[in-house]
Amino acid sequence: MATPVWKLQRMLRDAQARETYLSTERPSKTTYDAQPRKKAVYTPLLLKVGAEYPKLLLSISEAALTFFGGATALGLSETPTDLADAVRAPRNFRPSKLMAMVGDGTPAPKKAYGGTGPRYIDYSGNTAGNAQAHFTAPISCGDQTPTYDQLRTKANAIRNAKLAALGSYGRLDLILEVANVSLV
Amino acid sequence: MALSFGALWYPGQNEEDWQLELDQAIERSIASQAFLEGKLDADDYLELVFQQGYEPEEIIEDVLTPRTGGGIL
Numbered sequence: 001m002a003t004p005v006w007k008l009q010r011m012l013r014d015a016q017a018r019e020t021y022l023s024t025e026r027p028s029k030t031t032y033d034a035q036p037r038k039k040a041v042y043t044p045l046l047l048k049v050g051a052e053y054p055k056l057l058l059s060i061s062e063a064a065l066t067f068f069g070g071a072t073a074l075g076l077s078e079t080p081t082d083l084a085d086a087v088r089a090p091r092n093f094r095p096s097k098l099m100a101m102v103g104d105g106t107p108a109p110k111k112a113y114g115g116t117g118p119r120y121i122d123y124s125g126n127t128a129g130n131a132q133a134h135f136t137a138p139i140s141c142g143d144q145t146p147t148y149d150q151l152r153t154k155a156n157a158i159r160n161a162k163l164a165a166l167g168s169y170g171r172l173d174l175i176l177e178v179a180n181v182s183l184v
Numbered sequence: 185m186a187l188s189f190g191a192l193w194y195p196g197q198n199e200e201d202w203q204l205e206l207d208q209a210i211e212r213s214i215a216s217q218a219f220l221e222g223k224l225d226a227d228d229y230l231e232l233v234f235q236q237g238y239e240p241e242e243i244i245e246d247v248l249t250p251r252t253g254g255g256i257l
Contacts, residue, residue, distance in 0.1 A: 173191070173193070
């Protein structure tokens with residue numbers, strides 16, 4: 001039986017579409033989104049070397065540092081001597097951190113996967129341009145002997161300062177340190 | 185690693201709830217560290233997790249699932 005005309009037409013259409021697709025360059029983003037990071041010194045809560053709390057060098061998003069009110073509010077040190085003395089965090093060490101999502105007052109429904117996926121509501125805020133809505137930064141106790149109470153005070157202060165900025169759908173998460181580390 | 189799960193603040197949460205979240209997070213953190221150092225018995229640790237309203241079985245499953253991607257922050 002001869003191949004029907006509609007099938008040949010469809011094959012021709014598909015072949016032409018394929019050729020057009022393969023011969024043109026894929027669209028890609030030509031701009032670079034800078035996500036600058038900064039070094040700061042973190043004092044652990046649980047990790048001790050002998051009787052001393054080691055100073056750990058962490059790399060922190062500058063946007064997050066600004067959002068949470070700077071290194072002092074987060075109990076991090078940026079002094080040159082501390083930066084010179086600090087060491088890298090050991091494997092499996094996870095610092096205490098604050099994670100914030102700035103909420104959007106008027107959340108809009110969106111479609112996942114570029115318009116073909118299921119409908120969902122995006123509560124993450126700052127719809128203006130490419131403005132950042134999620135921030136993560138470590139939080140430590142600063143110079144003093146670290147205690148949970150100090151960490152609580154710092155977290156409370158940042159929460160109170162950021163109440164308005166987080167908006168009516170914002171979230172703030174305090175994750176405490178995990179020092180599943182064996183130091184010999 | 186879900187051993188130390190944090191405290192969550194959301195809009196409209198009252199002050200007592202937030203302080204309770206912090207209390208519980210700190211309690212979990214202390215207990216988790218004691219457990220990791222071998223100072224706390226596994227049964228006592230699971231009992232504490234259960235008292236705080238979590239299912240130990242689910243958390244064990246979560247801990248055993250390998251972590252994907254990401255750095256320490």
